[in-house]
Amino acid sequence: MKMYFKREQFFLFGAIKGFIFICCVFFVNPGYAETxxxxxxxxxxxxxxxxxxxxxxxxxxxxxxxxxxxxxxxxxxxxxxxxxxxxxxxxxxxxxxxxxxxxxxxxxxxxxxxxxxxxxxxxxxxxxxEKPRPPEIPRLSDTVGGVLTRKGNIVFEPSMQYAYTSNNRVFLDAFTFLPAIAIGLIDLREVKRHSFIGTLGTRYGVTDRLEVEFRLPYVYRDDTQRSRPVSIGAGADETFNATGNDIGDLEFAGRYQLTNGSNGWPILVGNIVATAPTGKSPFDVEYVQAQGVPGATFPTELPTGAGYFSFQPSLTALYPTDPAVFFGNLSYSYNAETSTNFGKINPGDTLGLSFGLGFGINERSSFSLGYSHKHVLESEIDGKGIGGSTLDIGQLLVGYSFKYTPKTTFNLSLGIGTTNDSQDVSLNFRVPMTFDFL
Incomplete structure (x- = not known):
């Protein structure tokens, strides 16, 4: 009985020990199950x-x-x-x-x-x-100065010009049989002339190298003439005053840049200027007999135009050498023949030459110095030459330019006469204003 109990205990103890081991394996360390x-x-x-x-x-x-x-x-x-x-x-x-x-x-x-x-x-x-463009210098004339308008830009340029001329003339209507003796009328005349010309100009850039221009002037003139014949013993001078104001001759112009100034060559610009006689013609002005001065006549009004068509091609050369720009211009003006009450008048053609230099003071201001000379050939009436009709017109030119804004510039030019046939002084003030058109 005792042995049986011990054997039963042994088996019971072994069963309990195995159960505890299984529990430890599955409950105490479950990671072993997922190895x-x-x-x-x-x-x-x-x-x-x-x-x-x-x-x-x-x-x-x-x-x-x-x-x-x-x-x-x-x-x-x-x-x-x-x-x-x-x-x-x-x-x-x-x-x-x-x-x-x-x-x-x-x-x-x-x-x-x-x-x-x-x-x-x-x-x-x-x-x-970008291709080189002509440098900007103060405008001295219609063919010298400024810069070509860029493509798609339009420039409105109002301007005002004043000119003053004084001249002493001797009119001889007499017969001379000895160098010191004359029979007839010898008239000494002093002429003072004031001219005001207001112009509205418009330029448009067709391309960066081509621009066209149209100018509409309005002219006001005032002349004072004092005359005194010396051959009839007149005791007093006769003073005559005449004025004239009207639209002047319309002007059309085109400019094209021929070269870009590469390889040391100057920049060449071709110019064409044409005028139409829309102003008062000098051949249509009426003259009256002066009182107290026998044989002397005076105009009743002053002309505002030339009275004939003209066509002027020219070539401008610009050579930039920073900060100066040298320039020169050659021109030939063809003046068309016109019919008048006196017959067919052929105004003499004109040869022109100008040169000078422009100098940049800073980014906004510059000035220029130049000289212009024009030689007017002999005029004709009905195919016969008019003696003494040749003229030489010389002027010393000074120009100033100030860029007020990127789109607006003030330009002032001064001309001083150097020959007897030229104006004593002329002033021209321009205000070009640039706008984007296209």
């Missing part, structure tokens, strides 16, 4: 890590290829810059942004062509820069 699963997860992680390392190596290879493509692109741009080419050939390279591939995929990054920029980058290649 197989853990081993499978570690293998997957190692496989995933290997794939990521391969992907990383692939991305590094892509970046290296892109660096080589960028270097080729830089060399290509440098080559095009040195050669002055206007067009650049596209260079194929890998995509700028590498694609991120998922851990469980095996997609390869795609490549696409990357063309060169459509606009210039950095310094523009030679040949694509």
């Amino acid at each position: 197989g699963k853990q081993n499978n997860s570690v293998a997957q992680y190692k496989k995933l890590l290997a794939e990521q390392q391969k992907e990383f190596q692939l991305q590094r290879q892509i970046i290296a290829e892109q660096g080589k493509a960028l270097e080729q692109l830089k060399l290509r741009l440098d080559s095009l810059t040195n050669q002055g080419a206007e067009k650049q050939m596209p260079v194929k390279q890998a995509s700028n942004k590498p694609q991120i591939v998922a851990a469980n995929t095996k997609k390869q990054p795609s490549t696409s062509p990357n063309p060169l920029p459509s606009k210039p980058v950095g310094q523009a290649p030679p040949g694509t820069t």
Whole structure:
């Protein structure tokens, strides 16, 4: 009985011990039950890590290829810059942004062509820069000074001109049989003339090298003449005053830049100026007999136009040497024949020459000095020359220019007569204002 109890105890004790061991295995350390699963997860992680390392190596290879493509692109741009080419050939390279591939995929990054920029980058290649334009200098005349209007811009230029002329004339209507004895009328006459001309001008830039211009003047003139015959013993001077005001002759002009001044050559600008006789013609002015001065006649009003068509081509040369600009102009004016009550009058053609220099004081102001000379050929009536009708008109020219705003400039020019046939003094004030038209 005792042995049976001990054997039963042994089996009971062993059963209890086995139960405790099982509980410890399943409840105290349950990780042992999942050891197989853990081993499978570690293998997957190692496989995933290997794939990521391969992907990383692939991305590094892509970046290296892109660096080589960028270097080729830089060399290509440098080559095009040195050669002055206007067009650049596209260079194929890998995509700028590498694609991120998922851990469980095996997609390869795609490549696409990357063309060169459509606009210039950095310094523009030679040949694509803006062509040189005539330098801006104070305007001295209709053919010398200023700068051509840019394409699509329109310039309104109101101006006011004042001119003063004084002259002493001797009229001889007599018969001379000895150098010191004359029989007839000898008239000494002093003439003082004031002229005011207000002009509205408009210039338009057809291209950067071609502009057209239209000018509409309004003229006011005032003449004072004092006359005294010396051959009849007149005791008093006769003073006569006459005025005239009306629209002047319309003016049309065109200017074209022929050369750009490269290779040491000057900039050449061709000019064409044409006038139409819309003002009061001097051949239509009536004259009256002066009282107290036998044989002397005076006009009842003053003309405001020339009375004939004219056409003047000219060539202007500009040579910039910073900060000065040398200029010169040659012109020929053709004056058309016109019919009058006196017959067919052919005004003499005119040869013109001017030269000088402009100097920039700073970015907003400049001045210029020049000289202009015109020689008027002999006039004719019904094919016969008029003696003493040739004229020489010389003027010393001084110009000042001030840029008030980027679009508005003040321009003042002064002309001082150097010959007997020229005006004593003339002042011209212009205010060109630029607007974007197209």
